[in-house]
Amino acid sequence: MAKVIVSQKRCTVNPLKMSQPIGAALAFMGIEGSMPLLHGAQGCTSFGLVLFVRHFREAIPMQTTAMSEVATVLGGFDNVEQAIVNIANRSNPAVIGICTTGVSEVKGDDLKGFLKLVRASHPELGHIALVDVSTPDFRGAFQDGWSAAVTRMVEELVEVPLIETRFSRRVNVLPGCHLTPGDLDELRDLFEAFSLDPFFLPDLSGSLDGHIPAEFTPTTLGGISLEHIRRMGSACWTVAIGEQMRGAAITLEHRTGVPYKLFDRLTGLAANDELMSFLSQISGVPVPRKYRRLRSQLVDAMLDGHFYFGGKKAVVAAEPDLLATLTHWLHEMGCEIQAAVTTTTSPVLEHLPTEEVLIGDLEDLELRAAGADLIVTHSHGRQAAERLGIPFFRIGIPVFDRLGANHQVTVGYRGTRDLIFSVGNLFLAHGHEPTPETWLPPAQEANPLVSLKVP
Amino acid sequence: MSDLHAKVQQVFDEPGCATNQAKPTRERKKGCNQLLAPGAAAGGCAFDGAKIALQPITDVAHLIHGPIACEGNSWDGRGSKSSGSQLYRTSFSTDMTEQDIVFGGEKHLYKAIQEIAGKYNPAAVFVYQTCVSAMIGDDLEAVCKAAAAKLGKPVIPVNVPGFVGSKNLGNKLAGEVLLDHVIGTEEPEETTPYDINIIGEYNLSGELWQVKPLLDELGIRILACISGDAKYHEVARSHRARAAMMVCSKAMINVARKMEERYGIPYFEGSFYGIGDMSDALRNIAQLLVDRGAPAELLARTEVVIAREESRAWQRIAPYRPALLGKSVLLFTGGVKSWSVVAALQEAGLVITGTSVKKSTPGDKERIKELMKEDPHMFDDLKPREMYRMLKEAQTDIMLSGGRSQFVALKARMPWLDINQERHQAYAGYEGMVTLVREIEKALCNPIWEQIRKPAPWEHAAMDDELAIHIA
Numbered sequence: 001m002a003k004v005i006v007s008q009k010r011c012t013v014n015p016l017k018m019s020q021p022i023g024a025a026l027a028f029m030g031i032e033g034s035m036p037l038l039h040g041a042q043g044c045t046s047f048g049l050v051l052f053v054r055h056f057r058e059a060i061p062m063q064t065t066a067m068s069e070v071a072t073v074l075g076g077f078d079n080v081e082q083a084i085v086n087i088a089n090r091s092n093p094a095v096i097g098i099c100t101t102g103v104s105e106v107k108g109d110d111l112k113g114f115l116k117l118v119r120a121s122h123p124e125l126g127h128i129a130l131v132d133v134s135t136p137d138f139r140g141a142f143q144d145g146w147s148a149a150v151t152r153m154v155e156e157l158v159e160v161p162l163i164e165t166r167f168s169r170r171v172n173v174l175p176g177c178h179l180t181p182g183d184l185d186e187l188r189d190l191f192e193a194f195s196l197d198p199f200f201l202p203d204l205s206g207s208l209d210g211h212i213p214a215e216f217t218p219t220t221l222g223g224i225s226l227e228h229i230r231r232m233g234s235a236c237w238t239v240a241i242g243e244q245m246r247g248a249a250i251t252l253e254h255r256t257g258v259p260y261k262l263f264d265r266l267t268g269l270a271a272n273d274e275l276m277s278f279l280s281q282i283s284g285v286p287v288p289r290k291y292r293r294l295r296s297q298l299v300d301a302m303l304d305g306h307f308y309f310g311g312k313k314a315v316v317a318a319e320p321d322l323l324a325t326l327t328h329w330l331h332e333m334g335c336e337i338q339a340a341v342t343t344t345t346s347p348v349l350e351h352l353p354t355e356e357v358l359i360g361d362l363e364d365l366e367l368r369a370a371g372a373d374l375i376v377t378h379s380h381g382r383q384a385a386e387r388l389g390i391p392f393f394r395i396g397i398p399v400f401d402r403l404g405a406n407h408q409v410t411v412g413y414r415g416t417r418d419l420i421f422s423v424g425n426l427f428l429a430h431g432h433e434p435t436p437e438t439w440l441p442p443a444q445e446a447n448p449l450v451s452l453k454v455p
Numbered sequence: 456m457s458d459l460h461a462k463v464q465q466v467f468d469e470p471g472c473a474t475n476q477a478k479p480t481r482e483r484k485k486g487c488n489q490l491l492a493p494g495a496a497a498g499g500c501a502f503d504g505a506k507i508a509l510q511p512i513t514d515v516a517h518l519i520h521g522p523i524a525c526e527g528n529s530w531d532g533r534g535s536k537s538s539g540s541q542l543y544r545t546s547f548s549t550d551m552t553e554q555d556i557v558f559g560g561e562k563h564l565y566k567a568i569q570e571i572a573g574k575y576n577p578a579a580v581f582v583y584q585t586c587v588s589a590m591i592g593d594d595l596e597a598v599c600k601a602a603a604a605k606l607g608k609p610v611i612p613v614n615v616p617g618f619v620g621s622k623n624l625g626n627k628l629a630g631e632v633l634l635d636h637v638i639g640t641e642e643p644e645e646t647t648p649y650d651i652n653i654i655g656e657y658n659l660s661g662e663l664w665q666v667k668p669l670l671d672e673l674g675i676r677i678l679a680c681i682s683g684d685a686k687y688h689e690v691a692r693s694h695r696a697r698a699a700m701m702v703c704s705k706a707m708i709n710v711a712r713k714m715e716e717r718y719g720i721p722y723f724e725g726s727f728y729g730i731g732d733m734s735d736a737l738r739n740i741a742q743l744l745v746d747r748g749a750p751a752e753l754l755a756r757t758e759v760v761i762a763r764e765e766s767r768a769w770q771r772i773a774p775y776r777p778a779l780l781g782k783s784v785l786l787f788t789g790g791v792k793s794w795s796v797v798a799a800l801q802e803a804g805l806v807i808t809g810t811s812v813k814k815s816t817p818g819d820k821e822r823i824k825e826l827m828k829e830d831p832h833m834f835d836d837l838k839p840r841e842m843y844r845m846l847k848e849a850q851t852d853i854m855l856s857g858g859r860s861q862f863v864a865l866k867a868r869m870p871w872l873d874i875n876q877e878r879h880q881a882y883a884g885y886e887g888m889v890t891l892v893r894e895i896e897k898a899l900c901n902p903i904w905e906q907i908r909k910p911a912p913w914e915h916a917a918m919d920d921e922l923a924i925h926i927a
Contacts, residue, residue, distance in 0.1 A: 011518065011567035012527075012550040013574075019524035041586050042491055043500025043617040047529040054532070059862035066491035069618045072590065083494030090495060102522040102587040103618065106556055137522035138551050138587065212866055216843035380531060383544060400532075 002352045004345070006359045013363035014380060016317050017343035018397070020135035021099040022048035023145030023177055025062055026397075027153070028097030028131070030202020032223040035093040037063045037083055039076060039111060040101030044137075054400035056208045061219050063087055067103055076109045081118050088125050091218040094226050095129040095157075097149065102137035129226060131156045141344035142397070143319040146177035147244040150201060154251045157226065161233040161256060170235040171282070172258065173200045174249055176242025178322035178396065181209035182407035186415055187241075187266075190275075193290065194283040199228050199235065201248075210406055233258060237282055241266060241411075242321035243348045264348055265325040266411040267419065268332050269298060294413035298420075302333065305420040308427040310334035317365045317377035318396050320346030325410070326376055326395070327352050333420065339368035341377075374426065391426040459614055466627040471712035491621065497859065500617030502585055504625020507533065508706065509581055509613065509632070511657045511682040512690060514540040516577035518547040520564050520593065521585025525617070534879060536661040538684050542577055551587060560593045568602040568610055578687035579609035579637075589616035609687070611636045626706035633681065633690060634713050641691035643678065648749040650678040651740055652693050652720065654711045655702040656727075658683025662883035666727050669764065669884070673756055675740060681710060694718040698743035700725050700736060721747070727883040729796050730768050734761045768885040772803050775896045780804035782899060785845075787811045787837070787856035788874060796874070797826050799888040805895070808851050809834065839863050853899050868908055870898045 025036035025048060038045045045064035052060040065079040080098070087096055100111055111132045118130070133152040135145040171191060175184060184205035191198040206222025213221045232238075233256030240249035240262040249260035261278060265271050272295070276287050312335045316326050320342050327337045337354035341364050349357045358364055362377065366384040369375055375385045378396040385392035399405035409415040432438075499507075502525060510517050510533065519526040530546035537543065549567050551560050568580055580602070584595045595612040603610040615628045651670075656663055663683045670677060679685055679693035694714065699722035701711040711722040721743055725736040741749075741757040783806045786797070797807060809832035812820055823833065837845075842860060845851070846867035854864045857875030864871035872894055874882070882891045 009570060010549070010563055011570045012523070012546075012548045013571075014546050015523055015527035015530065015548060015550070017523050017550070018527045019522060021524065022528055037494065041500050041616075041618040042496055042498065042621070043503045044524060046497075046499040046503065047524065050532065051528055053858070059866075063494050064491075064496050065493045066496045067586075067618055068491065068620070069589075069616070072586070072618055079493040082492070086492060086494030102524060102551075103590070106587050106590050136553075137524035138553055138556055141523075212868075216840045216863070216866070218839065383531070383541075 002340070002350055002354050002357045004349045004357045004359070007361065007364055009360070009364075012361045014361055014366070014383070016341060016360070016362050016365070016377065016380070018051070018142040019102075019137040020140050020142065020145030020148070021101045021137060022051065023142035024099040024133050024135045024149035025097065025145075026052065026177060026204075027146045027149035027202045028095070028099075029061070029207055029220050030200070030204045030223045031095050031097075031153070031229070032206065032220060032225045033094030033217075034097060034220045034223065035061050035063055035087050035091055035095075035218075036097045036099065037065065037087065038099050038101055039065045039080060039083075039109065040067055040103040041072075042066045044101045044103065051398050051400075055398040056210065056406050057403075058208055058210055058221075058406075061091070065104075072103055072107055076104055076107065077114050077117065080109075080111070080114045081121075084118055084125065084128075084130070085122065088128055093128060093219045095131060097153075098130065098132045099135045099145070099149070100133070101135070105134070105136035105138075129157060141319060143177050143242075143244045143321060144344055147247055150174060150245065150248040151251050153201060153229065154232075154248050154255065157229045158232045158252060158255055159230045164257065165234055166236045166258075167197070167234055168236050169195060169197045169283075171196050171198050172232045172235045172238040172252065173198045174238060174240040174245040174252075174260075175200060175202075176244045176321045178242060178319065178325065179411065180406055180408050181205040181207075182409040183266075183411045183415065185209065186409050186412050190291070190412055191279065193288045194279045194285045196279065196283050198239075199232055200224060201229060201232065204406075208406055232256065237261060239263065239278075243324070243346055244321050264321070265328060267325045267329045267416050269295075269302065269413075269416070270332075271328075272298075272413050272416065291413065294417070298413040298417045301417040301420045305424040306334055308424045309420075311336065312373040312427060313338040313371065314374040314376060315339040315341075315365055315369045315372045316375075317341040317362060317381065319343050320348050322396055323357075324348040324352060327354060329416070329419070330376075330423075335374070338372050339365060341365045341368075373430075374423070376423075391430045393423055393426055459619065462628060462631055463619060463624065466624065466631060466709050469627075469709055469712070471708045499622040499625075501615050501619045501621065501625035501628060502583060502617035503529075504622035504627075504706075505613050505615040505629040505632070506583060506625075507622070507657070508626045508629035509682060510543055511535040511537075512581075512685045512687055513537040513543045514578040514686050516542060516545070516547055516571045516575055516580045517583065518549070518564075518567060518571060518580055519583045519585065520549045520560065520567075520588045520595065521551055521583075522587050523548060523550045525583075525585045533657075534659045535657045535683055536659075536664075538664075539686065542575060545575070547571055549588075556587065556591055559591060560588055561598050564588075564593065564595075564598050565602055568598070569606070572602075572606045572608065577608075579611060581611045581613055581632075583613045584616045586616045586618045589614075589618075609637070609640070609691075623706060627709050630707045630710040634710060634717075637687070637690050638710075638714065639691070639694040639718070641688055643692040643695050646678075646695050646697075647676055648697060648747070649673075649675045649744060649753075650696045651675060651744065652678055652696040652699040652714070652722075653680045653683075653702060654699055654714075654722070655705075655707040656680055656683045660879055660881040662727065662881040662887065665881055665884035665887050666733075669737065669760060670740075673737075673741070673753065673760060675744070681707065694720070696720050697747040697749070698722065698740065700740055702726065728887070729798055730765055730885060730888050731798055733884055733888075734765060737761055764885045768889055769802065771889045772799065772892050775892050776804045778896050778900055779892070781806060782852040783808040784895075785809045785851040785854045785856075787834075787842075787854060787860060796882070796888065796891060799892060800895075801826075803892045803895070808832065811835075811837065843867050853895060855895075868904070870901070870904060872898050 028034050028036040049062045065083045133149045181204045203224040207220040238260035314335045323342045331353035340354050340357045341360050376393045379399045410419050526548040599610040599612040678696040679689040701722050701724045714720045723739045726732040741753045812833045846869040853870040855872050855874045
């Protein structure tokens with residue numbers, strides 16, 4: 001049982017957290033022909049856009065209602081209407097996902113009302129789906145924005161089936177924002193190996209996996225189609241991955257009667273055994289030979305790797321679901337979680353294998369990292385890792401100073417196996433050669449505040 | 456906010472801006488703040504612009520007073536480099552929550568400033584207003600004043616919330632902040648007849664350091680660079696410079712002009728991009744200093760350095776000529792500044808086949824025609840879709856542009872080089888032009904292009920794309 005505490009600092013230093021609207025915008029990027037639209041000032045969009053471009057190394061479709069000071073005072077209806085009309089004319093999207101921001105929420109714009117008026121006065125835009133989601137910047141964090149957006153997609157886009165027709169092979173998958181396009185590809189293969197037909201919502205593997213499209217498109221390059229989303233009520237199961245997706249899974253169940261199974265993580269031997277049993281059970285297909293081999297390879301990797309993980313002290317900073325995935329896995333490999341820092345509240349936090357979970361920032365992480373063997377967080381941890389000289393494993397969003405963030409795979413037997421190799425190699429690369437002084441007990445540990453002083 | 460409105464009007468009506476002066480009186484007052492089109496906008500907000508302009512000051516704590524979006528989504532993203540303190544890369548934010556929105560964020564902000572001073576002891580704290588803190592009426596100036604009195608160090612209000620306008624406006628308002636609160640507040644220990652300011656240079660990728668050694672050699676001292684690799688005290692003492700160079704971009708012209716007005720520091724507009732422009736910049740600096748009383752022998756010494764560096768640069772570009780001769784370049788960038796690189800590209804044997812003239816004045820267009828003998832295409836506005844088609848049909852060998860069109864080019868399997876501010880290579884000074892030519896050669900001659908342009912084995916060469924997709 002971990003104690004969850006909130007930082008009492010008044011100044012956030014080196015933020016770990018990013019804001020809700022861009023988490024929601026990313027979720028909309030998992031739909032084909034989609035254009036996310038932030039209802040706020042121009043900067044709300046441009047900061048998020050640049051962040052995603054640096055992370056995914058792809059063109060990012062994302063627009064803004066470009067609220068000026070005057071428009072903010074008078075109310076944003078005209079801007080929302082104009083934005084929708086302009087996007088429709090320039091990009092002809094299938095769906096526009098409209099996310100509020102701090103600006104529009106403080107103003108109190110009635111976005112739902114606006115959309116009704118837009119619908120009434122623009123029948124010519126009837127073919128474009130409009131999904132609104134409330135994502136104030138001053139509440140929650142990135143993963144909250146993602147999960148709120150997916151819940152709203154289910155409410156607005158999934159059709160309530162008139163007669164209950166279920167396709168026994170069809171499974172809905174609701175992945176949390178901590179899964180990469182590479183993870184989704186891995187899961188798709190896995191589901192298909194059980195002769196299942198998975199519908200991912202959202203599906204970043206089609207849009208942000210980095211591929212060469214046949215033609216230029218101003219909206220998303222791929223993702224789940226609106227048609228597929230509409231038909232999600234005809235699946236026989238929903239698999240939700242990450243606690244953040246529970247709300248969307250429940251909403252889907254209430255709407256369509258499709259039952260759900262939630263996996264709080266898919267990294268590690270036990271977690272994947274559970275997934276395999278579940279898939280085998282619902283499909284009636286025995287676990288395929290390929291996955292039996294992969295399991296055996298994972299067990300072998302654990303054997304080979306445990307020498308280097310055992311007793312190592314790790315500090316981890318990530319959003320709740322990713323933090324849970326990583327800390328449980330590191331713990332299962334024999335590491336001690338010296339510190340865990342996260343961005344927002346979640347039921348998973350109190351179950352983490354550590355004494356204390358702090359809702360805080362990367363300065364908090366740095367202060368708690370003295371003497372650790374490993375820092376795990378997104379690219380913004382690089383300054384702390386450099387100052388402390390501690391091996392640094394980058395994961396999460398953003399990873400802007402390494403290639404291939406969209407294909408970093410951590411799910412499944414294979415993903416776990418490769419993660420053991422990647423992190424294990426970091427430990428190996430930073431092994432210390434013995435010296436005549438090695439036997440000496442360690443000197444008293446330095447005051448962490450000293451290392452924090454910036455030159 | 457009325458102060459802010461007055462400021463906005465003032466920076467719009469900028470007598471130092473040639474574009475603005477060319478407009479009729481009524482137009483001029485309206486300024487250059489184009490209304491942003493909802494759903495069809497690109498680029499950052501005014502707060503973004505203010506941060507870009509001020510954050511390169513290295514020993515200052517930059518504190519963003521707003522919800523986490525404004526800082527958490529964007530920090531540590533700019534490539535401006537420091538030769539000393541790394542404090543400017545540490546991110547500070549009040550991370551406003553609902554409670555602040557309801558009860559006001561002023562006390563929260565005050566305590567945050569105190570925390571920073573206690574833990575990091577910065578030379579100064581710059582406090583940035585954002586849309587949300589402006590909307591709820593937090594009095595930034597008052598909090599900064601109180602904190603400065605309590606802490607005994609400068610706490611500077613940067614009252615530029617994002618929604619007042621564009622990034623460019625934010626740059627200018629940031630300049631006003633320096634003029635109002637920083638410049639002229641301290642005196643330098645000593646001055647020399649060779650002291651200059653460089654205004655509007657951010658030391659991205661360390662570009663200032665490609666120029667500084669030449670100034671050092673000539674005995675010219677940069678009293679302050681505003682704001683690349685600057686220290687707070689340097690900016691505060693910059694009013695004692697003898698001359699100033701206003702670097703190409705017009706972002707901070709108000710700073711240059713007002714420093715001339717207030718402190719009698721003459722300035723010229725110049726550029727460090729391109730061999731000819733770099734030489735002109737050195738010449739102009741020397742001339743202005745001599746006009747202000749520096750010994751005239753500086754001029755001759757400057758010419759010696761220019762002659763030596765120019766010949767060295769041309770010699771170093773020459774070896775790339777055989778690989779680049781006759782290759783065509785599509786040069787796509789907003790500013791005129793890129794035009795200063797044309798001479799170097801042509802010297803390396805490249806042919807410029809097309810360019811964007813969206814932001815160019817009629818004067819610029821004339822200059823482009825002069826520079827490019829072979830009647831180039833001038834595009835007013837090229838939509839991404841059109842650009843993609845052109846590139847896919849391989850109507851050029853390489854595109855040089857800003858990050859915005861990076862993926863349009865790459866997805867069309869077209870060599871591409873970033874020549875805007877986000878780039879990671881330093882292209883300033885004489886050495887910078889050599890680097891640029893080398894980077895073009897590296898991009899053009901990379902063996903991947905031949906490989907990736909070959910169709911996949913299952914795409915029969917005779918099949919056109921459409922048919923291939925149909926069958927697939």
